[in-house]
Amino acid sequence: MDQKTRNELLKLFKSKLNEAMRLYLETCTRCGVCTEACHVYASTGQVKHIAAYRSEIIRRLYKKYFKIRGKLWPSLSESKELTDVALEELFEAAYSCTGCRRCMVYCPFGIDTQMLMSIAKLLLIGANTEPEILTLLADTSVEKGKSIDLFKEGFLQGIKNLEKEVVKKWKAEAGDSVIPVDVMGADILYVALAGAHSIIPAAAIFNAAGENWTLSFFEAVNFGAFVGDPTKTKLILDRIINEALRLKVKEVCICECGTAFRVMKQLSGKQPFKVSSITEVHARYFKEGRIKIDPGKFNTAITYHDPCQLARNAGVMDEPRYILSQMTKDFRDMTPDPTYNWCCGGGGGLVALGDETIDFRMKSARVKADQVKKTEARILATACENCHSQLSDLNDHYKMNVEVKFLSSMIADALVSE
Amino acid sequence: MQTIFYIILVPMVYLSVAVFALGTLVRIIKIFKGPRHPTTLQIYPEKKAKWLGALYDTFFFPTVRKHKPVLWVFLILFHAGLILLFIGHLELIWDLSLFQIIPHEPFLGKGFVGLTLAVSLLFFLFRRFSSPVRELSVPEDYYLLILLFLIVLFGSQMDWARRWYEYGELSLEDYRDYFMSLMTFRPELPYNATFSGHSFMLILHVFLANLFLIFFPFSQSMHAFLSLPINKLRRG
Ligand code: SF4
Ligand code: SF4
Numbered sequence: 001m002d003q004k005t006r007n008e009l010l011k012l013f014k015s016k017l018n019e020a021m022r023l024y025l026e027t028c029t030r031c032g033v034c035t036e037a038c039h040v041y042a043s044t045g046q047v048k049h050i051a052a053y054r055s056e057i058i059r060r061l062y063k064k065y066f067k068i069r070g071k072l073w074p075s076l077s078e079s080k081e082l083t084d085v086a087l088e089e090l091f092e093a094a095y096s097c098t099g100c101r102r103c104m105v106y107c108p109f110g111i112d113t114q115m116l117m118s119i120a121k122l123l124l125i126g127a128n129t130e131p132e133i134l135t136l137l138a139d140t141s142v143e144k145g146k147s148i149d150l151f152k153e154g155f156l157q158g159i160k161n162l163e164k165e166v167v168k169k170w171k172a173e174a175g176d177s178v179i180p181v182d183v184m185g186a187d188i189l190y191v192a193l194a195g196a197h198s199i200i201p202a203a204a205i206f207n208a209a210g211e212n213w214t215l216s217f218f219e220a221v222n223f224g225a226f227v228g229d230p231t232k233t234k235l236i237l238d239r240i241i242n243e244a245l246r247l248k249v250k251e252v253c254i255c256e257c258g259t260a261f262r263v264m265k266q267l268s269g270k271q272p273f274k275v276s277s278i279t280e281v282h283a284r285y286f287k288e289g290r291i292k293i294d295p296g297k298f299n300t301a302i303t304y305h306d307p308c309q310l311a312r313n314a315g316v317m318d319e320p321r322y323i324l325s326q327m328t329k330d331f332r333d334m335t336p337d338p339t340y341n342w343c344c345g346g347g348g349g350l351v352a353l354g355d356e357t358i359d360f361r362m363k364s365a366r367v368k369a370d371q372v373k374k375t376e377a378r379i380l381a382t383a384c385e386n387c388h389s390q391l392s393d394l395n396d397h398y399k400m401n402v403e404v405k406f407l408s409s410m411i412a413d414a415l416v417s418e
Numbered sequence: 419m420q421t422i423f424y425i426i427l428v429p430m431v432y433l434s435v436a437v438f439a440l441g442t443l444v445r446i447i448k449i450f451k452g453p454r455h456p457t458t459l460q461i462y463p464e465k466k467a468k469w470l471g472a473l474y475d476t477f478f479f480p481t482v483r484k485h486k487p488v489l490w491v492f493l494i495l496f497h498a499g500l501i502l503l504f505i506g507h508l509e510l511i512w513d514l515s516l517f518q519i520i521p522h523e524p525f526l527g528k529g530f531v532g533l534t535l536a537v538s539l540l541f542f543l544f545r546r547f548s549s550p551v552r553e554l555s556v557p558e559d560y561y562l563l564i565l566l567f568l569i570v571l572f573g574s575q576m577d578w579a580r581r582w583y584e585y586g587e588l589s590l591e592d593y594r595d596y597f598m599s600l601m602t603f604r605p606e607l608p609y610n611a612t613f614s615g616h617s618f619m620l621i622l623h624v625f626l627a628n629l630f631l632i633f634f635p636f637s638q639s640m641h642a643f644l645s646l647p648i649n650k651l652r653r654g
Contacts, residue, residue, distance in 0.1 A: 020455040022448070023648045027641050030559055032551040033482050033489070047553045056554065069636045078556045104461055108479045109645055110652030112459055266457035315462035339461065 001084050005127065009082060010065055012126045016119045017066070024116055025062050027109045028052055034113075037106035039342045040096055043366035051103035051113040054093040058116050061086065087127055094120035094228070095131065096360065098350060100308035100343035117348075121228025131356075134227035134349050141223060142232055145239035148217055155217060156181065162199055170204040170415065179203050182247070183214035188281070189249040189273075191220040191240055191260070193385055198255045201412030202278060208415050209290040213253075216243055220260035221385070226349030237263055244273050253281050256406055258309030258384040259347070265314055277310060279383045282411055283319035286326050293327065297414035301330040303377035304407075305368075305391060306341040307384030320383055320407055327414060332375040342368045344382075346390025361390060362397045369398035383407045423612045426625045427596070428605040434631035441635025446643060460654030472650040489545070496538035502531045503573075510590075510597045523590065529581045532574025539567040562637055565630055572623040579616055587614040 017025075030052055036042055040049040047053055056078075063070030063079035070079030080086060099114035124130040144151055163178040179199065180186070190206065190213050192198040199215065206213045218239045224232030244252050251274045254261040265275045285291045302324055310316045317338045324331045335341050345365025350357045372380055372394075380395070380402040382388055391404045465471050474480065477497075483490040506525030508514060525531065543563045546555045576593075579585040592608040599606040611617055634640070 017452060018455050019450055019452040020459055020651055022452055023644055023651065026445075026449065027638070027644045027648050029638050029641055030551070030554040030556065031482075031489070032545075032554050033486050035550055036485065047550045050550060050554065052554050053550075056556075067636075075557060076561070077558045101461065104652060106481050106485050108475070108482050109641065109648045110461070110475070111648070112651075115455075115459070269456075312461055315464055317463060339463070 001082065001087075001127075006082050009123050009126045012122050013061070013065070013119060016122060020112075021115060021119070024055075024111050025059055028055060028059065028111055029109075030056070031108065033108060034103040034106045034111075037103040039098075039100070039102070039345060039367050040364040042342075043345075043364050048092070049096060049364070051097075051107075051111075054097055055111065055113055055116045057086075057089050057093045058119050082123075087124065087129055090120040091124055091129060093117065094124065095348070095350070095353075095357075096364065098308070098343050098345060098347035100347055101313055102308070102340070102343060105312070105339055114348075118228050122230070125227065125229055130227055131349065131353055134223050134352060135229070137352065138223035138227055138229060138232045138236065141219070141221075141236045141239075144218065145235060152217065159199075159215065162196055162203075165196065166200050166203050166207075169200075170207070170412070178207065180214045181217070183212070184247055186212050186214035186247060186249050188213040188251045188253050189216055189240075189244050189247060190214070190253045190255070190278070191216040191218065191264075192255045193221055193257060194219040197406065197409065198385070201406070201409045202255065204412045204415060205282060205285070205291060205408065208417070209285045211290075214247060214249070216240060218243065220255050220257045220264075222260050222263045223349075223352065225259050225263050226352055233263060233267070237267055240264065241268055241271065244271070249273055251276055251281075253278055256383045256385055256388075256408055258307035258314070258386065261316075262309040262314045277314075277316050277319075277383070278408055279310070279316055279319045279323065282408065283322050286323060291411070292416050293411060293414035294416050295327065295414075298328055298379060298410065300328070300379055301332055301375070301377040302328045302379040302381055303332045303334055303372065303375040303402075305334070305344060305372070305380060305382040305387055306338045307382060307387045308341075308343050308347060310384060311338050311341065316383075320381070323407060323411065324381065327410060330377075332377050334371050334375055342371050344368050344387045344390040344394070346386045346393075351386045351389045358393065361393065365390065365394055366398070369394050369400055372400050372402060373398070378402055379410075380404045381407050381410060420612060423617075423621055424607065426621055426628065427607060427611065428600070430628045431600060431624065434628035438631040438634050441632075442640070442643065445635050445640060449644070450647075455651075458654055459651045461652050464654055468650065468653040471653045472646055475649040475653070476645045492538045492541045495534050496542070499531045499535040499538070502526050503535065506531075507597075510593050511601055525577055529574065529577045532570055532577055535570045536567060536574065539563055539570060543567065558637060562633070562639065565626060565633070569623060569626045569630060572619050572626065575619045576616065576623065579619070585616065588616045588620060593620075 034051040038049055038051050060078055060080035061082055063077050064081060069076060094117045097113060097117045101112060101114050103113050104110050159179050159181060166178050188211055190202060192202060192215060222233055222236045224236045252264065253276050254264050255278050261277045268275060304320050304324055345361050345368055350361055380391055382391060388404055388406055394400060395402055395404055479490060479493055482493060509524035545551055546559055576588060588610050592610045595608045596611050611620055
C-alpha cells in the first residue's frame with residue numbers, strides 16, 4: 001500500500017472518531033467476558049471470532065496512528081501499521097461479524113463491536129476491497145432516489161399485477177384501492193421490500209384494518225448500512241424521508257427488515273411523522289380489534305426468532321410475542337430474555353452476499369440451529385427478510401424440521417372477515 | 419544512594435502526580451470534545467433510570483456476575499479493596515473521623531485488604547496466561563498487572579510488618595510526616611524513611627506507584643474514568 005492510499009484511509013478512519021467511538025476504542029480491558037457472547041465464536045470456537053479480538057484489529061491501527069504511545073512504544077500495545085495484510089484482517093473481522101451486538105450485552109462496559117467494525121467497513125470501501133455487490137446494490141438504491149420518474153412506470157405496472165393476487169386471496173378485505181400509491185395525507189406510508197411477499201400480505205392486513213395507507217415507491221432495505229457507507233446510508237434513507245414529507249403522512253411503517261427499521265427509526269432525526277415497524281402496527285391492530293384472525297389456523301407449536309436489529313437494537317420485543325399469543329396456545333420462547341437471543345448469522349450484509357458466504361453462515365450459526373431445535377416448535381416465525389433467508393438456509397442445512405414464516409404472512413393467512 | 423532515594427520520594431512523586439492529573443485530563447478532554455454519535459447506541463429493552471442503571475453497571479459489573487461469576491468475585495474484591503486502600507492512604511494524611519465509625523488504625527482491614535488485592539491480581543494475571551484471554555491480551559496488560567501486584571506487595575509489606583510480625587521501625591507517624599510534608603510542599607524525609615531496615619519497602623512502593631501514576635493516563639486503567647460514560651451509552 002502506498003503512502004497516499006494510507007493517508008486517504010486514515011482520513012476515513014479519523015472521520016469515524018466521534019465521542020462514542022473513542023470511548024469504545026479506549027476502554028476495553030481485554031477481559032474476555034465477551035468471549036462466549038458471539039454466535040460465531042460459540043459455533044466455531046475460533047479465537048479470531050471473539051468480539052474483543054475483532055476490535056483489537058481496529059484498536060491496533062488506532063494506537064499506531066492516533067495515540068502517542070502507539071508511536072513511541074508500539075510493542076506495548078502491539079500497535080500495527082495499515083498495510084494490505086491489515087486490510088485483509090479487517091475484511092475478515094468485519095465480514096464475519098453480523099453486527100448483532102450480543103457481545104455488547106456481555107461486556108462490562110457495553111463496547112459496541114458493530115460500531116468498531118464500521119471503521120473496518122469504511123476503510124475497506126476506501127481501499128475498494130469491500131464486497132462489490134453491496135456497493136452496487138447501494139448505488140442502485142441511490143440512483144432510484146435521484147430519478148424516480150424512470151422507475152415509476154414499471155413500478156406501477158408491477159403493483160397492478162400484485163393487486164390481482166391480493167384480490168384473489170383476500171377478496172373481502174381488498175376494498176376499492178387494493179395497493180394505494182402516492183396518497184397525499186395518508187395515515188401510513190408503508191415501505192416494503194422489492195418482492196411480492198413483502199407487499200401482498202401487508203396490503204391484505206392494511207385493508208382488513210381499514211387503514212388509510214399508501215405504498216412507498218422505494219424499497220426499505222438499506223445496502224448503504226450493510227456495506228458501512230454513511231453517505232449512501234443517508235442518501236438511501238433520505239429518499240423515504242422526502243417521500244413521507246411530500247405526502248404529509250402521519251406514520252412511516254417499515255416492512256419486515258430489521259436494519260431498515262433501525263436506520264429509519266434511529267437515523268431519521270426529528271420528523272413530523274412517527275416511525276414504526278410493521279410488527280408494531282400489526283400488534284396495534286390486534287389490540288384495537290381492527291383485524292380478526294382464525295386462532296386455530298396454526299394449530300401447532302410456534303417459536304419466534306428476534307431479529308437483532310429489531311429487538312435487542314431497536315426494542316421491538318413484546319409486540320411479536322403479543323401477536324403470536326393471539327395465534328397459538330403453544331408459543332415457545334427460545335430464551336427467557338430476548339436480549340440474549342442468538343443472532344441468526346445472516347446480518348451485516350452476509351445474506352445479501354448469497355452463496356459467497358453460505359458456508360460460513362451455516363458454520364457460524366450452529367448455536368442458532370440448536371436453539372431452534374430445542375424448542376421443538378414446528379413453525380419458526382420471524383420479522384426480518386435477512387433472518388428469514390438465513391433461517392431457511394439453516395433449516396435445510398441443520399434439518400431443523402420447522403417451517404420458517406414471516407409473521408406478517410402468518411397474520412394475513414389467518415385473517416377472517418367479519 | 420540517598421540522593422536517588424530523595425529523587426524517588428520527593429521530585430518523582432510530584433512529577434508523577436502532575437503527569438497523572440494532566441494526562442488524564444487531556445485524554446478525557448480529547449475523548450469528549452469529539453462530536454456526539456448521531457443515533458442512540460442503547461441496548462433494549464429500555465429501562466427508565468438510565469443514569470442510575472449506568473452507575474449500577476459501573477460499580478457492580480452485573481454482566482460479569484452473570485457470565486463469569488468467579489472473575490466477578492475477584493473483580494469486586496479487587497475494586498472494593500482499591501477503595502479501602504485509597505481511604506487508608508487518605509488517613510495517612512488526615513485523621514478522618516468519618517471513617518472511624520469502626521475504630522481502627524489506618525489501614526482498614528488489618529492487613530487483609532492488601533492480601534486480598536494481591537491474590538486478586540495474581541488471579542487476573544494467571545487468567546491472562548490461559549486461552550482465550552491470552553490471545554486477547556497485549557504486553558501492556560501483563561505489565562500493568564505485574565506493576566500493580568508489586569505495588570500492593572511492597573505497600574502491604576509495610577502494613578504486614580507492623581501488624582503481623584511486629585517490625586515497627588517505620589511507624590505510622592513516620593509515614594504521616596512524610597505524606598504531610600509532601601502535601602504541604604515542604605518535603606521532608608523522616609530519618610526512618612530512608613535509613614531504617616524497612617525503608618527499601620517504602621522506596622520501592624513509592625517508586626512503582628510513581629511509575630503507575632505516570633503510566634495511568636496512557637493505559638487501559640483509564641477505564642476507571644471512562645466506565646460510567648460508556649455504560650451510559652448502553653443504557654441510552
Ligand atoms: S468484554 Fe468488553 S472489555 Fe472485556 S474484552 Fe470484551 S469488549 Fe473488551
Ligand atoms: S456484534 Fe455479534 S457477530 Fe459481531 S462480534 Fe458481537 S456478537 Fe459477534
